[in-house]
Amino acid sequence: MPRPYPYLLLDVFTDTPFAGNQLAVFPDAHGLTDAEMQCLARETNLSETTFCLPTPASLGGAEPFRVRIFTVDEELPFAGHPTLGTAAALRWTVPALRHAAEVRLALNAGVVPVRYAEASLPAVPDPHPTPSGTVPLPPEAPAQSLPWGQPLHGEMEQPLPRFGREHDRGAVAAALGLPLSALDPTNPVQTVSTGLPFVIVPLSSRTALRALRVPQQLAQPYLEATDGKFFYVIAPGDENERGNAMSEAASQAGSSAAADSPHWYARMQFYGGEDPATGSAAGCATAYLVQHGLVPSGTTVYLHQGSDILRPSTLRCSAVLPSNSEHSGQIRPLIPSGHYVRVAGSTILVAQGRFFLR
Secondary structure, three states: OOEEEEEEEEEEOOOOOOOOEEEEEEOOOOOOOHHHHHHHHHHHOOOOEEEEEOOHHHHOOOOOEEEEEEOOOOEEOOOHHHHHHHHHHHHHHOHHHOOOOEEEEEEOOEEEEEEOOOOOOOOOOOOOOOOOOOOOOOOOOOHHHOOOOOOEEEEEEEOOOEEEEEEOHHHHHHHHOOOHHHEOOOOOEEEEEOOOEEEEEEEOOHHHHHOOOOOHHHHHHHHHOOOOOEEEEEEEOOHHHHHHHHHHHHHHHOOHHHHHOOEEEEEEEEOOEEEOOOHHHHHHHHHHHHHOOOOOOOOOEEEEEOHHHOOOEEEEEEEEOOOOHHHOOOOOOOOOOOOEEEEEEEEEEEEEEEEEEO
16 A cells, blocks of 8 residues: 655745745655655755654644755755755644744754744634644645745754864865856855855855856865865855845845845855755855854845846845854854854745655
8 A cells, every 4th residue: 555645845045936945845754764765855856855753742842843854865964945944844734833933853963943933824724633743735635724825934043153174275266167266365265064064165256156167076076075065155246236136135034124234145056956045054154254254243144046047045144153163063042142043034835745655
């Protein structure tokens, strides 16, 4: 008898369908083996797919939800857009979390909280939970049972950063297929991790970023020999792009404050292609910008990613770092330390379905 496994398809870091970064979420993955999870992630063929393993305590909101994150090739300890998107999916489908101010996910890297400013969800009929405690998600379920087309804005708190090695600019330029002149000559290329290590590469201009075409046959051997998992390449926005960026960011944030905030652009090309939005890397990049004095501590930074592949995404970030950031890397309480790395954005629900396994 086939085993049905319902899933949701979300777009993350956007309030518009068919933009942002896609994510498949399996709200109840009990009964799946590791190999089956990897096969399903390969079948969805998205940047990441997540598998939730609910318990009675997590369904009641008393403990974090166990969540595993897979790319098409491997399991990851942490990733940003899967964290934000999965928390939104659980808030939509678990009755006890429906009006929660915080959803906590137990990832391989640790417990990550995602917070919500809304007092409640948009007005939709109350769903009828299954015996496992989640809302039934078969394709024939009435559309009214889920908030289609209504973005949910959340903010995740990432582990505090670890600052790793500084890299030779010439070697990195060669690995990225760029001339050395494309790299920022002032600020270092450095590995930063808030759960997943990224080599943060500042470029001199948005024009240089648009030209990025990473030769993976050069990039992967370089990364394997260093302390970085992926390259995350950033550049300050050009003035003629600022108006559109501010409008898009203000729409997602629900505020005009975006006009006064710094705007940066980013790309992440890896073995799976190009990522439209990389929440884990955005936290690392924001920590880098604060650490090196490129933005003031605690300032909201808007990172724009994905427009070069027609999946525009906006990530709203901020960081306040401890003086010993190189020794951190754990989730810490906001009080009394006051140190944090936060990445926020909207999630929108676009599809649902079922896989059938033997």
